Amino acid sequence: MGGKSNKVLVVKFGGSVLSSPEDYLRASDIVRDLLGEGWRVVVVVSAMKGVTDTLLEITYSPRESAGELLGRIAEMHRKVLAGSLDTPYFEKYYLDLSKLLNELAKTVWAIEVLGEVTPRIRDFIVSFGEKLSALIMSSVLEYRGVKSRWLTGGDAGIVTDESYGEAKPLMPETIYRVRDSLYPLLDSGITPVVTGFIGRSMRGNTTTLGRGGSDYSAALIASALEAVEVRFYTNVEGVLSANPSIFPEASTIKKLAIEEAMELSYLGAKRFHPRTFEPLKNSASIARILSFYNPHGPNTVVHGTCDGDNGVKAIIVDDDIAIVNVEGPTMVGRIGTAAEVMSLAWKAGVNIRAISQPISETVITLVLSRSDGDKLASMVEEELKPRGIVENVEVLNDAAAVAVVGCGLSKPEVQGRILDIVKGVEVYGLLRGLRGSSMTIITKPDTALEVARRIHQEVVMGG
Numbered sequence: 001m002g003g004k005s006n007k008v009l010v011v012k013f014g015g016s017v018l019s020s021p022e023d024y025l026r027a028s029d030i031v032r033d034l035l036g037e038g039w040r041v042v043v044v045v046s047a048m049k050g051v052t053d054t055l056l057e058i059t060y061s062p063r064e065s066a067g068e069l070l071g072r073i074a075e076m077h078r079k080v081l082a083g084s085l086d087t088p089y090f091e092k093y094y095l096d097l098s099k100l101l102n103e104l105a106k107t108v109w110a111i112e113v114l115g116e117v118t119p120r121i122r123d124f125i126v127s128f129g130e131k132l133s134a135l136i137m138s139s140v141l142e143y144r145g146v147k148s149r150w151l152t153g154g155d156a157g158i159v160t161d162e163s164y165g166e167a168k169p170l171m172p173e174t175i176y177r178v179r180d181s182l183y184p185l186l187d188s189g190i191t192p193v194v195t196g197f198i199g200r201s202m203r204g205n206t207t208t209l210g211r212g213g214s215d216y217s218a219a220l221i222a223s224a225l226e227a228v229e230v231r232f233y234t235n236v237e238g239v240l241s242a243n244p245s246i247f248p249e250a251s252t253i254k255k256l257a258i259e260e261a262m263e264l265s266y267l268g269a270k271r272f273h274p275r276t277f278e279p280l281k282n283s284a285s286i287a288r289i290l291s292f293y294n295p296h297g298p299n300t301v302v303h304g305t306c307d308g309d310n311g312v313k314a315i316i317v318d319d320d321i322a323i324v325n326v327e328g329p330t331m332v333g334r335i336g337t338a339a340e341v342m343s344l345a346w347k348a349g350v351n352i353r354a355i356s357q358p359i360s361e362t363v364i365t366l367v368l369s370r371s372d373g374d375k376l377a378s379m380v381e382e383e384l385k386p387r388g389i390v391e392n393v394e395v396l397n398d399a400a401a402v403a404v405v406g407c408g409l410s411k412p413e414v415q416g417r418i419l420d421i422v423k424g425v426e427v428y429g430l431l432r433g434l435r436g437s438s439m440t441i442i443t444k445p446d447t448a449l450e451v452a453r454r455i456h457q458e459v460v461m462g463g
Contacts, residue, residue: 156181
């Protein structure tokens with residue numbers, strides 16, 4: 001732990017709220033206010049809105065397109081820097097910005113000469129979005145009178161394996177290095193600005209944690225520093241009970257248990273990295289999701305476990321669902337059939353979102369994204385049917401999922417209320433989540449919306 005008070009706060013500004021000079025100035029105001037309240041602040045930033053997608057496009061583009069895209073990125077960041085700082089400060093920090101942009105251009109030129117992009121090089125190129133954003137954020141803080149220094153996630157101590165594009169942090173080493181890197185800065189009165197999304201392998205290579213990984217970075221740092229809170233500033237007031245464009249009555253959830261927050265992130269709520277809340281499972285740090293534009297307004301706190309929490313908090317409707325039923329009495333008692341089906345899914349690059357099988361072993365039901373249904377079914381038909389392992393493969397592309405999230409779903413009486421609502425509805429599957437904190441109903445798309453409205457009104461909003 002640092003030598004001074006550990007009143008540490010990690011604040012994360014996402015790409016959805018960073019796209020203009022006004023945004024960076026507003027973020028700096030939030031940080032200055034927190035420092036004025038006595039917090040020791042670590043800032044984590046995402047790339048500016050749209051920049052990561054543009055950098056990825058560069059790695060797949062011909063030379064002429066890459067040059068145009070590089071120019072667009074350079075101009076976007078120059079404009080934001082110029083609009084945020086007065087002339088003397090702009091000239092000082094523009095040199096640093098130019099160095100980063102030149103390094104990016106040289107790397108892109110190198111891959112054009114080589115004619116290929118490895119996963120390691122792609123991670124290095126994509127990392128520039130967060131680097132440019134962190135440099136601007138740190139520059140604006142300095143301009144506003146806050147001593148600051150920007151660091152990459154690797155500089156800050158996040159150590160990962162070399163699974164480029166989806167790297168996994170090595171936790172004991174990360175905890176040690178984050179403390180060793182950031183506590184001395186905080187003790188010196190310096191506010192670190194850390195790039196989210198980025199780590200470094202033990203061999204020193206730049207890695208990325210997957211799309212949305214900046215949230216994960218912030219939670220990792222908060223846990224390692226034993227911060228009081230990690231705050232995620234977004235474009236909405238906390239986590240809502242449902243999509244407000246479909247459910248106008250949706251409201252901000254006041255509190256989520258860790259299990260509930262993890263289920264929501266796995267289900268794609270708020271576009272959190274699926275592993276965002278994992279570092280907080282055994283941590284005293286709490287997470288708070290709040291509005292960048294109204295930071296003192298409604299917000300959602302994530303803390304604690306499901307123990308003693310009987311609420312049902314949120315509902316998500318996903319109509320991008322396909323079902324593949326692998327059928328046949330030939331599967332009964334045969335060891336390894338499910339493993340062979342899963343192996344074919346891996347070979348096809350298909351993510352199985354859910355799997356179930358009756359105790360009779362006559363059917364394996366796979367739930368996946370609609371675009372993957374026919375692909376997987378064809379592979380199973382070609383590989384397993386001729387060998388007599390399966391008899392029939394059925395694809396249902398007209399399906400949807402209703403996912404209900406809440407610790408109360410582990411209670412029989414709450415389950416009964418949900419089952420009463422789906423009575424008389426054709427259900428393709430019924431699945432439970434982590435520690436019973438979610439329930440997913442697979443049904444038809446038009447039925448799914450009707451069921452979701454009733455559950456949201458009668459169970460979520462109705463208590």
